[in-house]
Amino acid sequence: AQKITQTQPGMFVQEKEAVTLDCTYDTSDPSYGLFWYKQPSSGEMIFLIYQGSYDQQNATEGRYSLNFQKARKSANLVISASQLGDSAMYFCAMTLAGGFKTIFGAGTRLFVKA
Amino acid sequence: SQTIHQWPATLVQPVGSPLSLECTVEGTSNPNLYWYRQAAGRGLQLLFYSVGIGQISSEVPQNLSASRPQDRQFILSSKKLLLSDSGFYLCAWSPQLGYNEKLFFGSGTQLSVL
Numbered sequence: 001a002q003k004i005t006q007t008q009p010g011m012f013v014q015e016k017e018a019v020t021l022d023c024t025y026d027t028s029d030p031s032y033g034l035f036w037y038k039q040p041s042s043g044e045m046i047f048l049i050y051q052g053s054y055d056q057q058n059a060t061e062g063r064y065s066l067n068f069q070k071a072r073k074s075a076n077l078v079i080s081a082s083q084l085g086d087s088a089m090y091f092c093a094m095t096l097a098g099g100f101k102t103i104f105g106a107g108t109r110l111f112v113k114a
Numbered sequence: 115s116q117t118i119h120q121w122p123a124t125l126v127q128p129v130g131s132p133l134s135l136e137c138t139v140e141g142t143s144n145p146n147l148y149w150y151r152q153a154a155g156r157g158l159q160l161l162f163y164s165v166g167i168g169q170i171s172s173e174v175p176q177n178l179s180a181s182r183p184q185d186r187q188f189i190l191s192s193k194k195l196l197l198s199d200s201g202f203y204l205c206a207w208s209p210q211l212g213y214n215e216k217l218f219f220g221s222g223t224q225l226s227v228l
Contacts, residue, residue, distance in 0.1 A: 035216060105157050
């Protein structure tokens with residue numbers, strides 16, 4: 001069965017430092033997409049970064065990068081130079097071929113300290 | 115540009131009362147539409163998705179139903195709310211089906227059933 005696991009319920013990081021949020025996934029389907037979304041206290045889900053299962057290089061979007069290790073089935077999010085505004089819930093998600101269903105992990109709450 | 119509107123933002127309803135949450139998308143045609151529910155401190159669970167007018171697929175058997183009376187309108191309903199229906203409801207859309215398609219979310223509705 002398809003599953004997303006985020007094992008860190010909460011994380012603290014000092015402002016301006018980098019932080020890694022862990023995500024592992026489980027699927028036997030060769031075609032899939034991995035996503036990270038940010039959910040601030042306002043509740044809206046904001047797309048951060050995408051990695052396709054056939055992509056050879058790790059995805060990057062500004063201060064966000066995705067450390068994709070296919071053999072280990074992990075898709076960790078790295079946030080560089082953390083800012084106070086990065087404090088939020090972060091969700092890892094996976095969409096399979098067919099594309100109508102996106103599965104979300106339980107999320108990691110990130111706290112950025114000044 | 116495309117925008118998604120979801121209302122109301124908060125709703126407090128007694129057990130046994132009906133429910134209607136509405137979501138509309140602007141600036142695109144024939145979007146794929148989704149209703150997700152997020153229990154407190156947890157990830158998102160897909161409730162319904164729709165690929166066209168009148169086409170509704172349910173992911174989880176429950177006390178809720180969905181309808182798509184117009185191309186860019188998606189409605190979540192219940193005839194009689196249960197305590198377990200409390201949660202944060204998010205509407206989302208995507209331009210196409212595919213494992214590389216990100217979701218665009220509305221601002222959510224916090225539903226409290228008392």
